[in-house]
Amino acid sequence: MTESHETAVHAEHDHKPHGWRRWVFATNHKDIGTMYLIFSGVMFFLGGAAAMGIRAQLFKSGLELFDPAEFNQLLTMHALMMIFGAVMPAWVGLANWMIPLQIGAPDMALPRLNNLSFWILPFAGALLMSAFLVPGGAPAGGWTMYPPLMEQFGASFPMVIFAIHLLGISSILGAINVIVTIMNLRAPGMSLLRMPLFVWTWLITAFLLIAVMPVLAGAVTMLLTDHFFGTSFFNAAGGGDPVLFLHVFWFFGHPEVYILILPAFGVISEIIPTFSRKPLFGYEAMVYATASIAFLSFIVWGHHMFTVGMPVSAQLFFMLSTMLIAVPTGVKVFNWTATMWRGSLSFEPPMLFAVAFLFLFTIGGFSGLMLALVPSDYQYHGTYFVVAHFHYVLVPGAVFAIMGAVYYWLPKWSGRMYDMRLAKWHFWLSAIFVNVLFFPQHFLGLAGMPRRIADYAPQFTDWNMVSSIGGFVFGAAQLLFPYIVWRCVRSGKPVGANKPWEGARGLEWELPSPAPYHSWQEPPSEAVLAHGAEH
Amino acid sequence: MTDAHANAEGGYYVPHGSPWPIIAAVALFSLMLGAVLFLDGAAPAWALLPGPLLLAFLFVGWFSTVVGENQKGIYNLRVDRSFRMAMMWFIFSEVMFFAAFFGALFYARMFSVPWLGGQGVKAITNFLLWPHYEATWPTNGPGHVGGAHFDSAPMGIAALNTLILLTSGLTVTIAHHALRSGHRGRLKLFLALTFLLGFTFVALQAHEYGEAYMHMNLKLTTGIYGTTFFMLTGFHGLHVTIGAIMLLVIWFRVLRGHFTPERHFAFEAVSWYWHFVDVVWLCLFIFVYWL
Known part of the structure; x- marks a missing residue:
């Protein structure tokens, strides 16, 4: 914080608070962003531990480690921890860190609400995790919580429902904050179509969150009242229908997958131009493509339930609307590729993760198209092919983008450079073994191995072994990540006054590294804005 | 800063x-x-x-x-604008929460009940499990969950409540105009009328619930009709109660001399919330009581 800035600031607000108060009473977007990222990291490794258990069990056929009930608990909790605990908080953490820096604001618009959004999470996480400890164990019906199976679990049933309520409240409040920050705190002169793409994608993500998290709250409330208060939402004898839950859940669930991936699109759109030393190709097309994907996400939910018994007209509608998503997504992949075309490329760790994202997310997209076709979905539904599909879009998709984002902005946050060699090791181990882990699952699924199964017929053993080995190495490689980050923050080489990536554009790079505690004390001038313009 | x-x-x-x-x-x-x-x-x-x-x-x-x-x-004004936007998006999230329950109501009436009655693509459930069930509305399903007989919610109190809420929407708007033109006396009067109407609504609703439980055998457990009826009106009633308390708080603030004709975010936020509650009720009246 420079002297000139110091004077402009009200005395009450400028000093960095110290000790526990800084974190518990935090109103600073960077501190809150850091707490989000740490929480996300913890949940990532807990969810990862569950995944290791799953892969260990499936290493060969036979019930080697867990009985089926325990296995199903691990599976269900793995999904809940990863989606609600790891990926979503990671994106909110990145939003907290980057949006004020990128739009020229001092902080988020509603800093105290920001604090609340974060601090709900540890409580919700604790409530969720303690489901393992109660009689009957954690829920084991899959993260989608379909009734009537979900309602048959013991004491953990209301724990998961209320944990989801807490997580939902946190997400809604966080999303409100993001939208208000973007709409109200942009630097003068930063029109909507001058915003960085990470900000754009987060704006649209925040809209999706506010639109669908309440629907999830409604869905789990219906489960709760059906179970405890005798309502008949999902009881056919009372005139309801278990399939109703699927509709309500997937009306949330499909936008939810874009909540997980749209910010990743934003991150990739930041990283690729930097290391291609070219402006992003087709900026406006990217914005419109993101908005189109968000719109379509509301009218495709039925593709999750083609086999549940649905009128053919509805199947056709959901099939065609789903395949339409390939158009804006194709625009994006094309534009990223075109950005790299004839660029002056270099492959630092963020770029490596971004390029891997480009290839591997596209594979996940293609298998998604296969699943969108009603007749072929009849074959693939409920098999490991589906598991392979969504892990391709979420692990080398969302998770790689999060890691790329951390490697990209960590020097900005800490003012220090990490060990590039070690980060490349992390990348190559991840990129190779994520494929060893998930690619064989396509074969297993096409050969007919069902998902969510604790044991399998022996003919599936070979590819399961390969997949498990990939999983173990991938999992172990992730331990490098916190180590690299820790080392960088503690003792990395200071980046000094220079930008760590000379091709980087954007307002965040107009600030020193590390950025001052209150990011932009004064709105950046038009000259700064123009200098930092990404396109 | x-x-x-x-x-x-x-x-x-x-x-x-x-x-x-x-x-x-x-x-x-x-x-x-x-x-x-x-x-x-x-x-x-x-x-x-x-x-x-x-x-x-x-x-x-x-x-x-x-x-x-x-x-x-x-x-400052920028903070004021942040508060306004936040309140609008919060209300939008509430709208989506109600949308889930309205969705359940429409699904039951358009799909699940007719299917159980032997129409459409899932008629097989009817043939196999409940061949004697005919789709009607209101219904507590082929299993007569909650008892063989029940009465559907009467229109009378609901119509009265519609009138009450619509009137309260009017009074809060009059209060707002009074605030903006500096007529504090009129503001106090019409704001008081608004929350009184709100609490009257809640009291009538409570009376209706009592009647339903004691004399009509209409309960939360009365199949899909009782379920959707009580969940929708119940969550709405909860929101009316919260909104009326908010109006009461705003009224006390008015008595203390808070708010200026130019700046009165809290007043506006509460009145937006009140209009939201009002619109939800209109949908409830049409789809739950009337049609």
Whole structure:
């Protein structure tokens, strides 16, 4: 914080608070962003531990480690921890860190609400995790919580429902904050179509969150009242229908997958131009493509339930609307590729993760198209092919983008450079073994191995072994990540006054590294804005 | 960040740290934990108490802090705009919450009940399980969940309540105009009328529930009709209660001389919320009682 800035600031607000108060009473977007990222990291490794258990069990056929009930608990909790605990908080953490820096604001618009959004999470996480400890164990019906199976679990049933309520409240409040920050705190002169793409994608993500998290709250409330208060939402004898839950859940669930991936699109759109030393190709097309994907996400939910018994007209509608998503997504992949075309490329760790994202997310997209076709979905539904599909879009998709984002902005946050060699090791181990882990699952699924199964017929053993080995190495490689980050923050080489990536554009790079505690004390001038313009 | 006195138009303002958010997190957790313990039978009903008490303490405390800061003139127009936007998006999230339950109602009436009655693509359930069931509305399903006979909710009180809420929408608008033109007396009167109408609505609704439970055998457990009826009107009634309390708080603030004709975010936020409650009721009246 420079002297000139110091004077402009009200005395009450400028000093960095110290000790526990800084974190518990935090109103600073960077501190809150850091707490989000740490929480996300913890949940990532807990969810990862569950995944290791799953892969260990499936290493060969036979019930080697867990009985089926325990296995199903691990599976269900793995999904809940990863989606609600790891990926979503990671994106909110990145939003907290980057949006004020990128739009020229001092902080988020509603800093105290920001604090609340974060601090709900540890409580919700604790409530969720303690489901393992109660009689009957954690829920084991899959993260989608379909009734009537979900309602048959013991004491953990209301724990998961209320944990989801807490997580939902946190997400809604966080999303409100993001939208208000973007709409109200942009630097003068930063029109909507001058915003960085990470900000754009987060704006649209925040809209999706506010639109669908309440629907999830409604869905789990219906489960709760059906179970405890005798309502008949999902009881056919009372005139309801278990399939109703699927509709309500997937009306949330499909936008939810874009909540997980749209910010990743934003991150990739930041990283690729930097290391291609070219402006992003087709900026406006990217914005419109993101908005189109968000719109379509509301009218495709039925593709999750083609086999549940649905009128053919509805199947056709959901099939065609789903395949339409390939158009804006194709625009994006094309534009990223075109950005790299004839660029002056270099492959630092963020770029490596971004390029891997480009290839591997596209594979996940293609298998998604296969699943969108009603007749072929009849074959693939409920098999490991589906598991392979969504892990391709979420692990080398969302998770790689999060890691790329951390490697990209960590020097900005800490003012220090990490060990590039070690980060490349992390990348190559991840990129190779994520494929060893998930690619064989396509074969297993096409050969007919069902998902969510604790044991399998022996003919599936070979590819399961390969997949498990990939999983173990991938999992172990992730331990490098916190180590690299820790080392960088503690003792990395200071980046000094220079930008760590000379091709980087954007307002965040107009600030020193590390950025001052209150990011932009004064709105950046038009000259700064123009200098930092990404396109 | 720049102080509001110096820059009323649109400088930046970052509030200092506050204990209220973490208290809010604890309060929400207590609320959820209490419900979990009670529903799991691990604790008696008093486990439900700490959550709401903490929440009440929280709302009083946090809002007092904010109102105090606001009265000191710390907030500038940019903060005001942030509050407005936040309230609008919060109401949008509430709309989506109700949308889920309306969705359930429409699904039951358009799909699940006709299918159970032997129409459409899933008619097989009817042939195999309940060949004698005919689709009607209201219904408690082929299993007659909640008893063989029940009465559907009468239109009378609902129509009266519609009138009450629509009138309250009018009175709050008159109060708003009075505030903007500086007629404090008229403001106090019409704001008081608004929350009185709100509480009257809640009282009538409570009466209707009592009648339904005691004389009509219409309960939450009365199949899909009782389910959708009580869940939709119940959540709506909860929102009316909260909205009426908010109106009451605003009224006390008016009595204390808060709000100016130019700046009265809290008043507007509450009136938006009230209109939202009003619109939800109109949909309820049409789709739950009338059609």
